[in-house]
Amino acid sequence: MSELTRAVVAGAPADVLARLPLPAEYEAAHLRIEDVDLFSGAAERDVRxxxxxxxxxxxxxxxxxxxVAVMASALNYNTVWSAKFEPIPSFTFLRHYAKQGGWAARHDQPFHVLGSDAAGVVVRTGSGVRGTRVGDHVVVATAHVDxxxxxxxxxxxxxxxxxxxGFETNYGGLAEFAVVRASQVLPKAPHLSWEEAACSPLCAGTAYRMLISERGANMRQGDVVLIWGAAGGLGGYAVQLVRNGGGIPVGVVSSDAKAAVARRLGCELVVDRRDIGEISADPETAVKAGKRLGQIIRQEIGEDPHIVFEHVGRETFGVSVFVAGRGGTIVTCGSSTGYQHTFDNRYLWMRLKKVIGSHGANLYEQRQMNRLIQRGRIAPMLSEVYPLRAVGDAARSLQQNTHTGKVGVLCAAPATGLGVTDPDLRARLGRDRVAPLMAA
Structure with missing residues (x-):
């Protein structure tokens, strides 16, 4: 740990941080370009x-x-994709970006520092930065825009x-320091610890755009919303947004433990995938599974979903298209089980359904979501925390889907629970509304 990082951890004032020298090197979770062909011909791509x-x-x-001196970060599935070098090596993204020349050229390196979430303290600002100062406690929004x-x-x-x-750019958040554009910086919620604050920006912002934004499903009060993976990081934020916005969240999960989490977050109905039967990309199998799922939802809720919150991809997309109600919306932001989707198109066009692609969140959407987090209206989905040295094991838990919620990573913070500057708000909210998965 550098002298500058030690000063940040000790709570040194901004003038001290500004005077301390930057280290020539820093600790970071990274990929190496010489490993790109490591998994060639391998049946298993173990990200560790x-x-x-x-x-x-x-x-x-x-x-x-x-x-930013990164106090804590969090894992997202894009780190798994990066470490598997699938669908293409992330070094391809870095080379493409570097072709712009100028400052972009720095990103083309034989290493790639990973991580698309971070919370920490600003220790340097560029000459053109306004409104952000050394010493600010911040979280980092994911969208890196021109x-x-x-x-x-x-x-x-x-x-x-x-x-x-941190996925298509270098110098991401799973590190002692991170380089971010000023247009990515938002104030950290003062009632949250570093690791609690770090776990929200990517998933929470993505869920907000998918559900609440006019660019997404534009959810209304009373909408029935089917949420795949309702106990996961992305799904858990979706459940909270639907519940807060007067919708009816219906969660799909894969275990009894995850069902308990989904209910704790506010799902009015939780469906165990085992009760649906076989789910696959085959259109006929998808229709059969969709009929079973639809019957369960109508029996318990009384109507078909108005919105399906989809991010699983190839395995579930056909079911999502089928089970959405007439005129309903399937909003998708990812494909963790594969990108090539197949479905019976009759149930899309003849029932006037819509498919909306959604990716990340713009700065305004991120700010709106951050405001909800700051006010304690949305709780972090943090479920467990690893040290930076064990980030490979943390990523492996995502790869194998053995995790619940969001997996945090301590970077410069020496312990959990640090960084809270408004303990009164934290006490008023209570542990269940601050870290519901850690309280479970």
Missing amino acids: RTIHVGPVPMPELAPDEVL DQDPVTHHDGMLGAEQRAW
């Missing part, structure tokens, strides 16, 4: 073999960037150069 934790060189800061693209000013997620930070 490719995620390394060790020193990487400190990059120079661009005028529109800030350097503010010189006109489309970005309509919706940051539509810009041709929009990227997922």
